[in-house]
């Protein structure tokens with residue numbers, strides 16, 4: 001498939017003491033120019049590692065990442081650097097990514113100064129333009145990160161990410177540390193920036209409501225694999241994978257009765273020893289044993305042999321698309 005970003009069978013492996021951990025395990029996804037793909041999943045499911053793996057900032061051991069059809073994973077160092085400048089990443093804690101001793105105007109145009117030969121005057125004008133683009137004032141350029149609120153610092157981090165006119169921004173939990181009103185302002189800013197500049201987002205978040213607001217499509221990640229990917233509306237109205245259903249069922253809503261919340265059962269399995277077959281089956285509300293008279297589990301996967309009590313083990317073999 002063509003498009004802006006195509007990830008095919010990506011595996012990211014952290015060498016470990018006992019055995020290597022495939023934190024991302026055969027992930028394939030696709031992002032069209034000017035669109036947003038939301039990426040959700042519990043803590044430790046591999047979302048950040050996938051974001052970093054796309055940029056080559058985590059140890060990729062298999063698979064390919066293509067930007068506009070060009071292979072980033074196997075490119076020469078120089079080609080890779082040029083390609084990667086078209087993808088920028090923004091993190092949860094903007095304070096950590098901004099140099100506290102550098103005025104924000106200078107920090108914003110630092111990537112431009114490295115990649116482009118621009119005069120000081122051009123860089124100054126550009127920092128003012130970018131600050132205004134994210135809803136701050138050009139005169140803020142001489143102030144330091146500590147002089148801004150958390151939401152303003154996140155705007156500065158976004159302005160810095162926009163400096164090289166990227167075609168894709170990977171936003172990793174960028175609203176998680178902000179209170180809800182500031183969160184809403186940042187989400188609206190991302191939407192406006194997408195309309196104005198055509199930038200695409202891979203938007204990583206725990207928060208399904210936030211992801212739904214922003215995303216055209218949503219991918220759900222569990223233990224290093226994408227178990228389901230769908231249009232945002234369809235994912236919420238007709239979740240196909242039980243993991244997606246329970247994630248949606250666990251989101252609190254205004255006016256919801258307390259006992260209507262359905263928290264996920266059990267703990268996230270140890271990623272070094274994931275359950276065999278369906279990696280979710282140990283926590284699945286319809287598994288691990290399903291009545292054989294149902295004929296199939298919630299995702300219509302065929303079941304194994306029925307036991308004496310009429311139940312059968314779930315043998316859902318996950319593929320990266322969530323269907324076998």
Ligand SMILES: Nc1ncnc2c1ncn2[C@@H]1O[C@H](COP(=O)(O)OP(=O)(O)OP(=O)(O)O)[C@@H](O)[C@H]1O
Nearest residue numbers: 014021023041042043044045046047048049050271
């Ligand atoms: N540098 C690292 N070295 C070894 N293991 C790591 C490293 N970074 C992450 N991991 C492990 O990889 C798995 C995936 O972690 P990752 O941070 O990508 O998940 P996540 O879904 O982004 O979680 P969160 O939402 O909490 O940030 C986890 O088991 C984590 O402990």
